[in-house]
Amino acid sequence: MIFLKSEEQIAAIRKSNEIVAEALAFIEKFIEPGVETRMLDREIENFILKKKARPAFKGLYGFPAASCISVNDVVVHGIPGKYKLRDGDIVGIDIGVELNGYYGDAAYTFMVGNVKDEVRRLCRITQESLYKGIEQARVGNRVGDISAAIQEYVEKHGYSVVREFVGHGVGIKPHEDPQVPNYGRRGSGMKLKHGMVLAIEPMINMGTHNVYVEKDQWTVRTADGKPSAHYEHSVAILKDGPVILSKIKQE
Template sequence: MIFLKSEEEVLLIKESAQLLGKAHAEVAKWIKPGVATKQLDKVADEFIRDHKGHPSFKGYNGFPSALCISLNDIVVHGFPSQYQLKEGDIISIDCGVKLNGFHSDSAYTYPIGNVSPEVSNLLKRTKQSLYLGIEQAVEGKRVGDIGYAVQTYVEKFGYGVVRELVGHGVGRNLHEGPEVPNYGKKGQGPRLREGIVIAIEPMITLGKRNVVQEKDGWTIRTTDRKPAAHFEHTVLVRKGKAEILTTFKYIEEVTQNTTLMVSV
């Protein structure tokens, strides 16, 4: 079901999204070689709860953690672990917050130290594709316009667009309608109306688009073991121009003087 949010509900989602952005920034402070990914999860969990929120992912269909932490060839839904970050890794941090009865959802992929130029470009272009998708999230367009914008941009670089996982509506439930694929055709799919809140989240691979689910039932990995990047915002459909409800501002205040910055 697709729900239209009132302006009062949008304000509540914005509060959730601000807390989410700040939680991401707290995690970003810890992202460096030698840090275990379980520590990142602990930081996020405690920060969200200390500010009267709830980590949306923790307990969702049995997921054990506040963060999905996906390294290198893991696309999404990776578990925090005792793995220690090392130079040359990339790490996707996906987090959700429930506050005031409403969820928000966002993701950001970081390079650890120096990464190869081709991996650095993958991150930059995946992030850029997110904003190209967001430009299409306006009243009167269709969901396919978002996917088309993402797909046509990244495929010209030879990247793969993951098809088994998609963006989604966000609100009182973490996942609502409509589904928002990162591929599609112009003018196809559900019509976008003002008040729809969606998570747009390009999941883009350096190699082929094919993925496999690990035996844990969660972790999604590229079949060719090439790196993947993931960026996500929660977005409100408006007339004329979409409104981004989540924020990377706090992340980039932390990373602007480090090698973690992903510019576009």
């Protein structure tokens, strides 16, 4: 079901997303070699709870943590644990927040110490592709316009788009229709309407687009072991154009 949100609902969804953005900005100072990913998750959860909100991912479909923390070749849905960050890693952190019944969702890929230039480039192009997609999130356009803008940009730079996992509607539920793939054809898919809120989230691999899910049924890795980057914003589609509800201070 597609939920078209009122001004009041979008204001409430913005408050949830502000906590997501604040949590992502907050956690950056903890990201350094030697830190366990479960410590990052614990800090994120405590931060959200202090804001009188709830970590929306914890328990969602059975997910065991407050945040998804995905290192290097983990594309998405990494479960925080005993892994200690190493110099040169990249770590994608995906956070969902529920406040007063409304949901926010965003992700950011952080650098750990001295990251190789080729990996930094992957992250930069992935983040830029997110904004290429957001530019197309306009009333009268179609979902495929967002998808194609992302795909065209990253493939032009030699990277590949994950097919199995996509963006989505968000706000009243953590995951709503429509699905928002990061690949597709311009002019295809559902027409975008005023009041939609979409979580647009390119997941871009350095090598093959193929991925697999580990035995834990959550952790998604690249099939060739090469790095993957992930950036996400929740975006409201309004008459004057797209509005990012989860703007992050690092940007």
